Amino acid sequence: MAQPDETHDEALFSWLKSANQHPDFPIQNLPMGVFKTRDLPPRCGVAIGDEIIDLAKLATSSPFDGLAGEALSTLTGKTLNPFIQLPRSYSAAFRLALSRSLRAGSRLEAIVRETLISKHDVEMCLPCSIGDYTDFYTSIHHATAVGKLFRPDNPLLPNYKWLPIGYHGRASSVVVSGQQVYRPNGQVLRPNSNEPVMLPSEKLDYEAELGIFIGCPSPQFSPLEIEQAEKHFFGVCMLNDWSARDIQAWEYQPLGPFLSKNFVTSISPWIVTAEALIPFRVQPTKYSDRPYVAALNSPFNTSNGGLDIQMRVSLRTAQMKASNEAPVTLSKTSFKHAYWTVAQMISHHTTTGCNLNAGDLFGSGTQSGPEPEEAGSLLELTEGGKKPLTLPNGEQRTFLEDGDEIILSGFCISSSGLRIGIGNVSGQIASTTPGPGAPMFSGQSL
Amino acid sequence: MAQPDETHDEALFSWLKSANQHPDFPIQNLPMGVFKTRDLPPRCGVAIGDEIIDLAKLATSSPFDGLAGEALSTLTGKTLNPFIQLPRSYSAAFRLALSRSLRAGSRLEAIVRETLISKHDVEMCLPCSIGDYTDFYTSIHHATAVGKLFRPDNPLLPNYKWLPIGYHGRASSVVVSGQQVYRPNGQVLRPNSNEPVMLPSEKLDYEAELGIFIGCPSPQFSPLEIEQAEKHFFGVCMLNDWSARDIQAWEYQPLGPFLSKNFVTSISPWIVTAEALIPFRVQPTKYSDRPYVAALNSPFNTSNGGLDIQMRVSLRTAQMKASNEAPVTLSKTSFKHAYWTVAQMISHHTTTGCNLNAGDLFGSGTQSGPEPEEAGSLLELTEGGKKPLTLPNGEQRTFLEDGDEIILSGFCISSSGLRIGIGNVSGQIASTTPGPGAPMFSGQSL
Numbered sequence: 001m002a003q004p005d006e007t008h009d010e011a012l013f014s015w016l017k018s019a020n021q022h023p024d025f026p027i028q029n030l031p032m033g034v035f036k037t038r039d040l041p042p043r044c045g046v047a048i049g050d051e052i053i054d055l056a057k058l059a060t061s062s063p064f065d066g067l068a069g070e071a072l073s074t075l076t077g078k079t080l081n082p083f084i085q086l087p088r089s090y091s092a093a094f095r096l097a098l099s100r101s102l103r104a105g106s107r108l109e110a111i112v113r114e115t116l117i118s119k120h121d122v123e124m125c126l127p128c129s130i131g132d133y134t135d136f137y138t139s140i141h142h143a144t145a146v147g148k149l150f151r152p153d154n155p156l157l158p159n160y161k162w163l164p165i166g167y168h169g170r171a172s173s174v175v176v177s178g179q180q181v182y183r184p185n186g187q188v189l190r191p192n193s194n195e196p197v198m199l200p201s202e203k204l205d206y207e208a209e210l211g212i213f214i215g216c217p218s219p220q221f222s223p224l225e226i227e228q229a230e231k232h233f234f235g236v237c238m239l240n241d242w243s244a245r246d247i248q249a250w251e252y253q254p255l256g257p258f259l260s261k262n263f264v265t266s267i268s269p270w271i272v273t274a275e276a277l278i279p280f281r282v283q284p285t286k287y288s289d290r291p292y293v294a295a296l297n298s299p300f301n302t303s304n305g306g307l308d309i310q311m312r313v314s315l316r317t318a319q320m321k322a323s324n325e326a327p328v329t330l331s332k333t334s335f336k337h338a339y340w341t342v343a344q345m346i347s348h349h350t351t352t353g354c355n356l357n358a359g360d361l362f363g364s365g366t367q368s369g370p371e372p373e374e375a376g377s378l379l380e381l382t383e384g385g386k387k388p389l390t391l392p393n394g395e396q397r398t399f400l401e402d403g404d405e406i407i408l409s410g411f412c413i414s415s416s417g418l419r420i421g422i423g424n425v426s427g428q429i430a431s432t433t434p435g436p437g438a439p440m441f442s443g444q445s446l
Numbered sequence: 447m448a449q450p451d452e453t454h455d456e457a458l459f460s461w462l463k464s465a466n467q468h469p470d471f472p473i474q475n476l477p478m479g480v481f482k483t484r485d486l487p488p489r490c491g492v493a494i495g496d497e498i499i500d501l502a503k504l505a506t507s508s509p510f511d512g513l514a515g516e517a518l519s520t521l522t523g524k525t526l527n528p529f530i531q532l533p534r535s536y537s538a539a540f541r542l543a544l545s546r547s548l549r550a551g552s553r554l555e556a557i558v559r560e561t562l563i564s565k566h567d568v569e570m571c572l573p574c575s576i577g578d579y580t581d582f583y584t585s586i587h588h589a590t591a592v593g594k595l596f597r598p599d600n601p602l603l604p605n606y607k608w609l610p611i612g613y614h615g616r617a618s619s620v621v622v623s624g625q626q627v628y629r630p631n632g633q634v635l636r637p638n639s640n641e642p643v644m645l646p647s648e649k650l651d652y653e654a655e656l657g658i659f660i661g662c663p664s665p666q667f668s669p670l671e672i673e674q675a676e677k678h679f680f681g682v683c684m685l686n687d688w689s690a691r692d693i694q695a696w697e698y699q700p701l702g703p704f705l706s707k708n709f710v711t712s713i714s715p716w717i718v719t720a721e722a723l724i725p726f727r728v729q730p731t732k733y734s735d736r737p738y739v740a741a742l743n744s745p746f747n748t749s750n751g752g753l754d755i756q757m758r759v760s761l762r763t764a765q766m767k768a769s770n771e772a773p774v775t776l777s778k779t780s781f782k783h784a785y786w787t788v789a790q791m792i793s794h795h796t797t798t799g800c801n802l803n804a805g806d807l808f809g810s811g812t813q814s815g816p817e818p819e820e821a822g823s824l825l826e827l828t829e830g831g832k833k834p835l836t837l838p839n840g841e842q843r844t845f846l847e848d849g850d851e852i853i854l855s856g857f858c859i860s861s862s863g864l865r866i867g868i869g870n871v872s873g874q875i876a877s878t879t880p881g882p883g884a885p886m887f888s889g890q891s892l
Binding site: 131132135137147157158159162163165166167168169170171172173175182184185186187189194196198201220221223244247250251252253254255256257258259260262263264293294295348349351352353354355356357360 | 577578581583593603604605608609611612613614615616617618619621628630631632633635642644647666667669690693696697698699700701702703704705706708709710739740741794795797798799800801802803806
């Protein structure tokens, strides 16, 4: 990975007023996404201040030369895939050219200004076509806390510190922020029962994760060394891995979570690129009593493999919404606490020969910090539902109730004060409303 | 599902000589796939006798009316996806029109004959773009045999008879028959050791499965009742879920198999449609001490939910190939022994609201029959590697060795003698040959 360059300079000043000192989308960020408007079909954009650059429109002016120009010409379709599959030199060149075009005094101001659309006039879409989705388990604090609920004396399994545990998730049900989440029905084995019942999940939970997009593809049967891995790291978003804990407990042996996770996974709409994250690189937190295994170790990873991405989870209940109260923060943590880094996840994923495609999505696994109040799920915050949370308005929660909205947000602040936003992903729980022909499952006995 | 109709009539006689009494591709089968030739890019085809119908070429003549004609017009691209997403009425109409065009005396003989390409002149491709791949665990004999290796007194987990256990697999690494399989490297915990080592898998295995393709999509948050499920069943192929048992044993707790399975999954090239399978419908074998749960039960499923698809696994070692010996049969079974049916897999998959897309692939899970010699993997046939198989030429096997070729084939024979082939999927094991820049893992200690 490169060092910070002129695109990260905190002194950069844009001709676009709203970009300067913008808490999420200053000129140093330039995240990429796909949006549509009442009149325009889905198209690629870059967020800057309170505006969005319509890249298809920008491309018609061919304002950039060289790699940046070639890169822009791939951004005229309905997804970012043709762009993110390019070698990283293209995205870096595009970032530099776009940054220069947005600076005060740029000769391209008029051309770029013509392409701006207010963020209030758009609806965000999935940023790319997601071929495969993999969910990791990189927070040792989460793994330990969840393990403790099942195995108090031996919470962490023997393999945890040797390799980044992961499993395949469902790509088809990944949705963009704002999509309502219907409480799933499923088989549940209640305590002191031998027979499961089919009912709407009584233990619906969120999981606060970082989403990681793969860029440049990696072919089958060609494992990626850890040193090569970051060439395939395109960028990040926030990800909520909605989970039905009661369904999960009954179904997951012996092959892992399935229906308890695959009904929906929500992501924030903007991809913050690996280039924009350079100032927020940190040394990974060390928890191990020994170094990483050779295949998952590298000097760069040891010194700069971590990312200090702050994460916040907030809840707004239906009652809070009705009385116009602001969401309440449930937890705060940072991805810097993860036991495994992005490079380690990518390299490990290809060890046996699995290929990666542009637009593949990884979830980092629930991110929980070292302190109990930094936990990234209700399962942990309420100790498996045993200790309800009491909210400021007096309401209590063990798991999510109908009408609850969960908002997961992310941002980075560098040691010198530069701040960029990763974005927000929100979802509100709706009671199960069977669609046409859907089974009436509610509470029925099997 | 419909009853057998004129397209299944055993007396049908084709103007194409090689189709009549063809063991795999008689006029009653008409499986669909994608092929390419030295001169032609990938295109859709139907296998008939020793020939393949070039559907893009056929479409230029617009030989069919109505739904069949509309269906044919979707078959001019590089994948079957635009066709298989259509409602089943289209594929049924297309099948009928194609069957009639191939019968002796058809007025379309000259037009269809013009589109034929010899199967010897083509290379088969993946039949469709696979969005998501899910692997089930439907053989109670496999689940019991594998469970016995780990828990001799309690082999079958309590959830097994209540729901079809499944997990998400890797779609990107599904390949078509013939692709070489490189022995994967991975972390393995050897017996009597506390520290894993990285080495080429010493327990590489096959898993004989049925592949099931989803046709008509099912939207998110709209569970499919069991009665509706088969409308979304497009067809089947044979599937080999290559598995590295030593890597699997170390990595799979607590979230399921990951790298031990995701390096490659091989499928046979032709999709035999649900319509072609109608004569081979059977009552599912009953193993349960009680009926299926209500949500997974239906009169049709109880009477006709099973499919009698015969499966054969053969092995040809490098030594056998060198001395020109034929492959040796390792096991025989039938999908009729599966505990769970296709309709139950589809319905269950959508229970919590997961959407299905056209081209999604399910694996049935390893199919093992009730007798030990009917087991669908070496793990079972050798009791975890403890009892080597002795082959007719004197070679022994516990797991697969370099140069071994596994051929999985499938076919159906009705009670009245009609036979159709499902196809073959083969793969030969190659020693690990690191690609450019790939790590030299061989036997190295961590």
